[in-house]
Amino acid sequence: MAGGIKKFVVGAFDDEKVLFPAVKNVRKAGYKIHDVYTPFPVHGLDHAMGLRETSLHTAGFFYAITGTCTALGFMTWIFTKDWPINVGGKPFFALPAWIPITFELTVLFSAVGMVLTFCYLCQLAPFVKKHHFHPRATDDLFIMAIECTDKTNPAEVQSFLQNAGAMEINVQEAETGWWLGRYDREQKLYKEEKGY
Amino acid sequence: MSLLKYESQQREPLVDGNKDYHQVTEDIISPIEAKPTRLWYIGFWISVALLLFGVYSVYRDVAYGTGQWNLNKTIGWGWDITNFVWWVGIGHAGTLISAILLLFRQGWRTGVNRAAEAMTIFAVMCAGQFPIWHMGRVWMAFFVMPYPNTRGPLWVNFNSPLLWDVFAISTYFTVSLLFWYSGLIPDLATVRDRAKTKFRKMMYGVASFGWTGSTKHWQRHESLSLVLAGLSTPLVLSVHTIVSFDFATSVIPGWHTTIFPPYFVAGAIFSGFAMVQTLLIVVRKVMNLQDYITIGHIEAMNKVIVLTGSIVGCAYLTELFIAWYGQNPYEWYAFKENRANIFSPYGWSYWLMMFCNVVSPQLFWSRKLRRNIAVTFFMSIIVNIGMWYERFVIIVTSIYRDFLPSSWSNYYSPTIWEIGFYLGTFGLFFTCFFLFAKYMPVIAVAEIKSILKTSGENYKMKMTDIEKADPEKFYQDEVDHAHH
DSSP, X not given: OOOXXXXXXEEEESOHHHHHHHHHHHHHTTOEEEEEEOSSOOTTHHHHTXXXXXXXXXXXXXXXXXXXXXXXXXXXXXXXXIOOOOSTTOOSOOHHHHHHHHHHHHHHHHHHHHHHHHHHHTTOOTTOOOOOSOGGGGTTOEEEEXXXXXXXXXXXXXXXXXXXXXXXXXXXXXXXXXXXXXXXXXXXXXXXXXXX | OOOSOOOOTXXXXXXXXXXXXXXXXXXXXXXXXXXXOHHHHHHHHXXXXXXXXXHHHHHHHHHHOGGGSOOOSSOOSSHHHHHHHHXXXXXXXXXXXXXXXXXXXXXXXXXXXXXXHHHHHHHHHHHHHHHHHHTSSGGGGGGGSOOOOSSTTOOOOTTOHHXXXXXXXXHHHHHHHHHHHXXXXXXXXXXXXXXXXXXXXXXXHHHTTXXXXXXXXXXHHHHHHHHHHHHHHHHHHHHHHHHHHHHHTSOOTTTOOTTHHHHHHHHHHHXXXXXXXXXXHHHHHHTTOTTTSOHHHHHXXXXXXXXXXXXXXXXXXXXXXXXXXXXXXXXXXXXXXXXIOTTSTTHHHHHHHHIIIIIGGGGGGSHHHHTOHHHHHHHXXXXXXXXXXXXXXXXXXXXXXXXSGGGOOOOOOOOHHHHHHHHHHHHHHHHHHHHHHHHSOSSXXXXXXXXXXXHBHHHHHHHHHHHHHOHHHHHHHHHHHHHO
């Protein structure tokens, strides 16, 4: 949670075709990409940045089976233990009749759980204040933020980005609150891969 | 290596005109930033007036009881449940477009999904009103919730299709809302970042949840959308299936048929697409979005209409055949005398339904008519009338002649308060839709951007030039690209 002011070199790209080789070269040179902000999901960019796959869908699966068990367990308890109703001698444990509700609760738990997990992981909520590196990151530019460590020379990074094809480069300082996200554990070191 | 993903030049572009990413933002967001037009105000206030009339009709229903309606002991379900099923059916197109077409990788959904999902949510809101106010003693509506209570505790009946409906509709509403809003967040962030005034910045800042566009967030967003689509696909099929169980599990001739679930689902998609057409033909014109909701989009939806309309027609004929073939005299009477006999009290509604739902959509086998906006708009209204009558036919013609001829109730016509309630839901629907169209991006901006370079007209033309210049090299590049 410890905040602190960090320095970022920010480069704006206007074309994916330039962005992809730039991401590759920046990582090759050993700079630490804090993040790349894009106006739409750019397919393959996560792999190019070396991010691991998300396991959100696995969480969704566990929420789903929680829903299944809740529905089945609850209905079984009510109709066999708590208040069994004899309807013409039909079985109390009426599994076929419970399938619709079991299914609905499976879907409900999974959807609600996944959306909440998504919001938690991405720290999305009303009134959350975040540092936005570039106002056009949600319009038409791809914004790469490179984190400066003690060893980084910002001027060097700036000229590196210039060569990589960034159309707009600046240095920004941002408070690294809990919301900023830390992907350094996520990002694998660059190694020569086939393609992007 | 070309980063442009190849799409066959045989396919029509999904975005017309010479667009780049910024132009897409500009085209879709600028109507939100402009002041509402006079036309918007007129439409909005008419909707609010209808809504208020509906509120008054419902108030009378609560104050004086459901005796305000012309229902009687024999016809216990009339306009109310007809309207309920009609609105739920309309609510099916949005999720079909956003979920099933996502799984089938249909690029054209990106132009229409946002508005269709909004339509779904508003339609389900309208649908929910009917069973709730039909309860009569609406202050006891919470009895449908299973919770430990002081009545025994007597639980709700989990074996009853009516309770399944409670779970199905509320789950459907919740999941559709989550799906819709999680897709809206990035686009609301786009509106926020363009906002000029402090107030707008704050409002859209709150609504966009602090979205930044981080690659990791997009990766999770994609995963979320895909799984929600996977969940919504069986969900949307289950909802109308369960609605059909309300009828199919009974022993009323005309309701007691196993064909209902697929027949209801096909009918729901049919009417939902018709409503999407009605709305979007107006929206694209008024908001100047013809480049994003193209004739190609309208044609694609008309294809769905002719397909589902024909499935529905097939179902009508099948149930008619089975009613005869099944040799159950009551079942056959319901079909032969109550419906097919045009001179019976409600025979006209059966044939009106047949004409609107089965005969008229066949026009759409013609490509020329599928691509004609005036014909499409007219047909979308016809289909919605037809689908309203389908539910009316199923409900009223099955019950008005009871097992006991002395209880036959030959004519049921709604009171002004039943009609007022129905008009009120139109008011609710259009009030919500007008607000949505004014304050939120009616087209998924980020999704359009993600298909722009494969399906945009100008990019497709560029691709054609590259392809024609050196086909051999082009082919090799594409193969290399595919191997990456």
